[in-house]
Amino acid sequence: MKAFTSWSGGKDCILALHRFIKNKGNTVSYLVNMCENDMGYSRSHGIKSSFIKEQANCIEIPVIQEKAGSSYETGFKNIISKLKNEGVTAGVFGDIYLQEHRIWIERVCSDMNIEAVFPLWGNNTKDLLKEFIDEGFKALTVSVRCDKLSKDWLGLQLNDEFLARVSQIENIDPCAENGEYHSFVYDGPIFKKAVPYTKGKISTRDNHYFLELN
Secondary structure, three states, X not given: OEEEEEOOOOHHHHHHHHHHHHOOXXXXXXXXXXXXXXXXXXXXXXOEHHHHXXXXXHHOOOEEEEEOOOOHHHHHHXXXXXXHOOOOOEEEOOOOOOHHHHHHXXXXXXXXXXXXXXXXXOOOHHHHHHHHHHOOOEEEEEEEEOOOOOHHHOOOEOOHHXXXXXXXXXXXXXXXXXXXXXXXXXXXXOOOOOOOOOEEEEEEEOOEEEEEEO
């Protein structure tokens, strides 16, 4: 199966990709990353688009970055249309249990006559985070919801200590499926080399704290 992966730069999309390509019959030809209208940042995680490009370089899978524009769906379908011309027949998504979002994805993919694949769907989120860590991926938190977690959660490494700590907090999903935090993955078993970074300034907008990476 030849696919693209919906891409944010975070742990769930990377773990979904990792699981998908473990099947020798599967390949991922492109990463698809939707950006804010100025193309400066990844739409979902607030990561600089340049870091997403460098991440793709280190994984050695090309990334397509598209402005979200006035219609996210239209932009997304335009990308899929182009990829279909290159033989792509499926899209890989890192969703775990948000049914409403899955319904949207499946409708869009059905409209475009491609298969939607959800390698993580229905899995226990604590187990998924543990798998991510045990597989050897390296990531840090780059944004947190102000109403869910404090600013000191920014910049933490996703490791066993993080898993133990986040699992103890009531009403926080260990994998942050409800947007409690977002991560940036900089190394791991599918990387040819690590993404270099330094921690930058912290900002606040849209009920989130963001850590800038430089």
